[in-house]
Amino acid sequence: NKSPHCHNGRFGIVHLFEWRWADIAAECERWLGPKNFCGVQISPPNEHRIIDSPDYRPWYQRYQPVSYKLDSRSGNEQELRDMVERCNKAGVRIYADLVINHMTGGGQGQGSSGSYWNADSLSYPAVPFGSGDFNGRDVCNTGSGNIENYNDANQVRNCRLLGLRDLRLGKDYVRGKVADYINNLIDMGMAGFRVDAVKHMWPGDLQNIYSRLKNLNSRYFLSNSRPFIFQEVIDMGGEPIKGTDYTHLGQVTEFKYGKELGDVIRKNNGQRLRYLRNFGEGWGMLRSGDSLVFVDNHDNQRGHGAGGYGSILTHADSKMYKMANAFMMAFPYGTVRIMSSYSWQRNIQGGKDKNDWIGPPSNGGNTKSVPINADNTCGDGWVCEHRWRQIYNMVSFGAKSQNEPLRNWWDNGWQQVAFSRGNKAFIAFNNEDREMDVTLQTGLPAGTYCDIVSGQNGKGNCSGKTIYVGNDGRARIQISNRADDSFIAIMV
Numbered sequence: 031n032k033s034p035h036c037h038n039g040r041f042g043i044v045h046l047f048e049w050r051w052a053d054i055a056a057e058c059e060r061w062l063g064p065k066n067f068c069g070v071q072i073s074p075p076n077e078h079r080i081i082d083s084p085d086y087r088p089w090y091q092r093y094q095p096v097s098y099k100l101d102s103r104s105g106n107e108q109e110l111r112d113m114v115e116r117c118n119k120a121g122v123r124i125y126a127d128l129v130i131n132h133m134t135g136g137g138q139g140q141g142s143s144g145s146y147w148n149a150d151s152l153s154y155p156a157v158p159f160g161s162g163d164f165n166g167r168d169v170c171n172t173g174s175g176n177i178e179n180y181n182d183a184n185q186v187r188n189c190r191l192l193g194l195r196d197l198r199l200g201k202d203y204v205r206g207k208v209a210d211y212i213n214n215l216i217d218m219g220m221a222g223f224r225v226d227a228v229k230h231m232w233p234g235d236l237q238n239i240y241s242r243l244k245n246l247n248s249r250y251f252l253s254n255s256r257p258f259i260f261q262e263v264i265d266m267g268g269e270p271i272k273g274t275d276y277t278h279l280g281q282v283t284e285f286k287y288g289k290e291l292g293d294v295i296r297k298n299n300g301q302r303l304r305y306l307r308n309f310g311e312g313w314g315m316l317r318s319g320d321s322l323v324f325v326d327n328h329d330n331q332r333g334h335g336a337g338g339y340g341s342i343l344t345h346a347d348s349k350m351y352k353m354a355n356a357f358m359m360a361f362p363y364g365t366v367r368i369m370s371s372y373s374w375q376r377n378i379q380g381g382k383d384k385n386d387w388i389g390p391p392s393n394g395g396n397t398k399s400v401p402i403n404a405d406n407t408c409g410d411g412w413v414c415e416h417r418w419r420q421i422y423n424m425v426s427f428g429a430k431s432q433n434e435p436l437r438n439w440w441d442n443g444w445q446q447v448a449f450s451r452g453n454k455a456f457i458a459f460n461n462e463d464r465e466m467d468v469t470l471q472t473g474l475p476a477g478t479y480c481d482i483v484s485g486q487n488g489k490g491n492c493s494g495k496t497i498y499v500g501n502d503g504r505a506r507i508q509i510s511n512r513a514d515d516s517f518i519a520i521m522v
């Protein structure tokens with residue numbers, strides 16, 4: 031349950047946040063497969079609340095389940111099944127986002143599949159869940175019924191997160207319904223799951239639910255394969271609930287990673303690139319094999335979750351963002367996730383983005399499909415970071431070097447670093463406010479290499495910088511601080 035089940039030579043999970051299933055299927059075939067991506071994290075596939083006010087069709091409505099019918103803003107069950115099959119055929123794995131801690135917040139209405147729900151009477155007939163299936167006063171003792179204090183592990187697990195109706199996961203019936211939902215996704219060929227709000231569920235309840243899960247579908251996976259599980263726990267330190275409370279069950283999101291890496295690349299608090307030499311475990315993060323890492327996610331890119339605007343890098347800070355992603359994919363730590371976003375107009379007032387709720391590009395609430403431009407970028411407000419050359423070429427770098435050790439670390443003491451992965455790949459960064467011009471040991475066989483950051487290595491012609499590695503493995507590395515990208519990467 032800690033293996034993402036990547037095909038050989040594949041690397042990295044891309045979160046296609048809020049994409050339609052039909053677009054993901056096409057993207058697996060035309061892009062993710064050919065570019066060596068391992069898999070895709072998809073938005074929650076189940077029926078969710080539809081919110082029209084005060085926010086119109088916000089992205090966060092999908093974190094309010096109404097039932098486990100497979101009918102959502104991204105498409106219906108037929109489209110979901112078709113996507114999973116086509117992606118598997120393209121060698122690309124699918125991981126669904128599971129919202130199983132809770133159902134909706136207050137109110138009532140009809141969900142994305144037309145099912146009625148009523149949070150006041152705790153009635154979700156399309157599952158069905160009723161009042162006995164939720165945590166109540168017997169287990170949650172806060173005045174509001176909501177989580178009021180993260181220093182009290184009991185209320186974090188048994189009270190309502192943000193007012194969301196909290197499922198009684200200690201109950202056999204509830205566990206069974208949740209497991210049936212997940213098994214339905216396993217049967218259709220999914221490879222694993224991101225589990226939402228894991229801090230708010232007891233490890234024992236999750237262990238019970240996971241133990242009910244089937245092996246992965248033998249049509250696409252080796253027999254006896256277990257689902258890959260990565261669990262969302264925000265642990266920045268200072269709370270009684272730790273990420274390590276869940277690492278025996280699967281991987282855990284390492285939120286320190288993106289915050290610290292953002293601080294280093296922004297040079298906050300005297301941080302230096304050279305300090306990254308032992309990034310990861312050496313910085314007090316989870317064990318590498320337990321850790322799911324990312325530069326930003328769908329929450330902290332808009333000020334939700336944890337990290338903070340002064341630290342987290344997003345597509346809006348493109349030059350630093352590409353550097354951070356490149357470091358993440360080149361450096362041997364954790365399972366890598368790449369964010370793929372849509373754009374929205376930021377409007378920060380008093381430290382909060384007034385537009386943090388804005389949903390994906392849509393026509394009257396119906397999510398638009400993703401048009402692809404002639405230069406391989408996306409249109410209609412889809413940012414598609416995973417189609418930026420500097421990012422997708424680093425996926426190939428990661429794929430080629432993932433089993434190679436870190437070697438030939440070099441730094442200038444400050445904001446210039448370089449290292450190789452065995453004798454397969456080499457990368458150098460210049461985050462100084464001046465030129466870099468040094469001759470370094472690359473670890474690579476002698477030859478003429480094409481920088482995959484500044485250009486493309488086509489058949490016999492290189493549109494990027496050319497780098498010459500001598501018989502002694504050394505090469506002259508020149509990186510301008512004013513170039514579009516202040517790093518170079520080469521591989522055999």
Ligand code: ARE
Nearest residue numbers: 090091093094135136192193194227229264329334335336
């Ligand atoms: C929305 C409204 C709320 C309203 C609620 C119910 O914004 O005002 O009360 O609906 O009607 C997302 C959004 C929420 C949204 C929710 C449901 O971010 O704004 O609420 O969907 O639609 C904690 C959790 C962590 C969680 C973050 C956001 O521990 O699990 O909060 N992250 C996941 C997802 C989110 C999602 C949910 C959970 C809910 O990734 O996208 O919420 O399914 C410290 C603590 C952290 C804490 C953090 C923020 O750092 O250590 O544990 O994270 O503060 O409070």
Ligand code: CA
Nearest residue numbers: 187188196230
């Ligand atoms: Ca709970």
